[in-house]
Amino acid sequence: MTKTERAAHVLARLTKLYPEPPIPLDHTDAYTLLIAVLLSAQCTDVRVNLTTPKLFALARTPEKMMEVPVEEIQAIIRPCGLSPQKAKAISTLSRILIEKHGGNVPADLEQLEELPGVGHKTAQVVMAQSFGVPSFPVDTHIHRLAQRWKLSDGKSVTQTERDLKRLFPKETWNKLHLQIIYYGREYCTARGCDGTVCPICRELFPERVRAVKTKKA
Known part of the structure; x- marks a missing residue:
């Protein structure tokens, strides 16, 4: 897969898994x-x-x-x-x-x-x-998964944000950043997956056998 194809696959899978991801922090305004x-x-x-x-x-x-x-x-x-x-x-x-x-x-x-x-x-x-302004806040989960999925090289959180904004349609950003966070917590955790274990990692890189060493945010 090309990077663009990987991004499209990720978006489709996450949309099915988390069609309406809730905001994880309780608030009223x-x-x-x-x-x-x-x-x-x-x-x-x-x-x-x-x-x-x-x-x-x-x-x-x-x-x-x-x-x-x-x-x-x-x-x-x-x-x-x-x-x-x-x-x-x-x-x-x-x-x-x-x-x-x-x-x-x-x-x-x-x-x-x-x-x-x-x-x-x-x-x-x-x-x-x-x-409701299109934004792509990058936390540790997003920074880690972007590297495992080869959507960004992990040089910095700022670079990861730029790379993801280039790859995904603007209208998906607000929902997608939450979808990636939920997926990172549930399936592709820091210790539970090394880039070869979770469903999306296996789908994107079926021949990958070595662990992915990710750079911290």
């Missing part, structure tokens, strides 16, 4: 999604979803969150790891949203990336899942 994605850095979605109900019961708008002492935010989000940095970022970005954006999460990638604690991937997740 752009602000609660932004906070949840920020908390998910170096933390599982399951842990975030166990933590955010308590945080959002305390404050679920930037107006209310900016009134909560940073120490109190930190105590609640401690299970998510990196709590001092994340608590400070949540407090500060909430104040910025009030002062610069009228209390709203901006539907603009550059403005999102200017917020403390919000990197390129987080901003893209919010753009895709809250505002």
Whole structure:
């Protein structure tokens, strides 16, 4: 198969497996999604979803969150790891949203990336899942599978994003990035598949016998 043919095969298989992939982080609006994605850095979605109900019961708008002492935010989000940095970022970005954006999460990638604690991937997740803007946020699962499927060389997350955007139709990006994540968690895990085990790896490379050494994100 050519790279284009592999991409088409992946898209078809994932569409059958996950026709309507749910957003894995629990949220009710752009602000609660932004906070949840920020908390998910170096933390599982399951842990975030166990933590955010308590945080959002305390404050679920930037107006209310900016009134909560940073120490109190930190105590609640401690299970998510990196709590001092994340608590400070949540407090500060909430104040910025009030002062610069009228209390709203901006539907603009550059403005999102200017917020403390919000990197390129987080901003893209919010753009895709809250505002429906075609985006392709690359997490560790996507970065790993793109290499195993020879859709990208793994030089960097940025390069993986560029490569995948070139290969897949723009209208598929928002759903596809979730489909790849779910597949990576269920079938093509970091330890459960080495590029020769899972269904898609076997279908794309039936003659592959050596493990694929992937570069970390």
